[in-house]
Amino acid sequence: MSFVSGPAGRGCGARPVGRHRERHHQHRGRPLGVAMEATAGDGDPVESVVDPDMVALFDEFLGREEEITSSAAVPVRAQPYHYAVRDTEHKGLCLRDGRLVATNLQGVNAEQEEPISVVPNPHLERRRCPLIVGIRGGNKALSCGTGPEPRLQLEEVKLWDLFSSGDAAVPYTFYKTFGGTTQHLRGRRVPGAFLSTAPQARP
Numbered sequence: 001m002s003f004v005s006g007p008a009g010r011g012c013g014a015r016p017v018g019r020h021r022e023r024h025h026q027h028r029g030r031p032l033g034v035a036m037e038a039t040a041g042d043g044d045p046v047e048s049v050v051d052p053d054m055v056a057l058f059d060e061f062l063g064r065e066e067e068i069t070s071s072a073a074v075p076v077r078a079q080p081y082h083y084a085v086r087d088t089e090h091k092g093l094c095l096r097d098g099r100l101v102a103t104n105l106q107g108v109n110a111e112q113e114e115p116i117s118v119v120p121n122p123h124l125e126r127r128r129c130p131l132i133v134g135i136r137g138g139n140k141a142l143s144c145g146t147g148p149e150p151r152l153q154l155e156e157v158k159l160w161d162l163f164s165s166g167d168a169a170v171p172y173t174f175y176k177t178f179g180g181t182t183q184h185l186r187g188r189r190v191p192g193a194f195l196s197t198a199p200q201a202r203p
Contacts, residue, residue: 051129053081054129058120060078061078062122065126080117080118080137082118083118084115085115087102091103091105092113092114093115095154098154114135116134116142117135118134119138119159119160119162120132121188128175129175132162138158138159139158140155141162142172143155143172144188144190145171150187157172171188171189173187173188175188
């Protein structure tokens with residue numbers, strides 16, 4: 001997966017694969033898409049479509065909106081939600097040499113599939129559905145980088161640590177929006193760049 005400028009490349013769709021509490025539960029709800037576009041800032045329109053899956057995520061971590069107080073604590077049992085990703089060619093994500101790549105999920109590759117994990121960013125506007133994104137059950141985070149040029153990379157930082165880190169979580173945060181029959185994640189920090197899968201270069 002990589003950033004490209006201009007129109008989005010191959011988009012990605014996703015299906016929930018479960019969330020972990022004391023036991024493993026099958027996590028159901030509207031699929032979370034991951035054709036990731038970057039936004040120019042907080043001035044983007046907020047979509048009015050309500051995703052029950054994301055409402056449940058934010059309620060679990062932050063409490064119901066009508067019940068939130070400044071002293072509200074995160075429930076001990078709250079855990080990241082996990083999703084299996086597919087691009088438009090039905091390829092899934094695998095981790096190879098420290099990078100996420102899209103591949104056909106056949107044979108041994110099926111066992112190597114890498115779901116994404118998400119927790120809410122509690123420091124940004126809730127109705128825009130800001131998500132901190134990572135893999136490995138939330139033990140690695142997906143970052144847009146901090147330099148002037150977007151650089152997609154995995155970092156050894158836990159989603160839970162970013163959840164309470166304020167502005168430091170911005171490079172790892174994506175807004176979830178609807179787009180056609182799928183949903184999308186729009187990068188919070190990097191304007192004008194799109195996250196997508198692309199064919200591997202051949203020698």
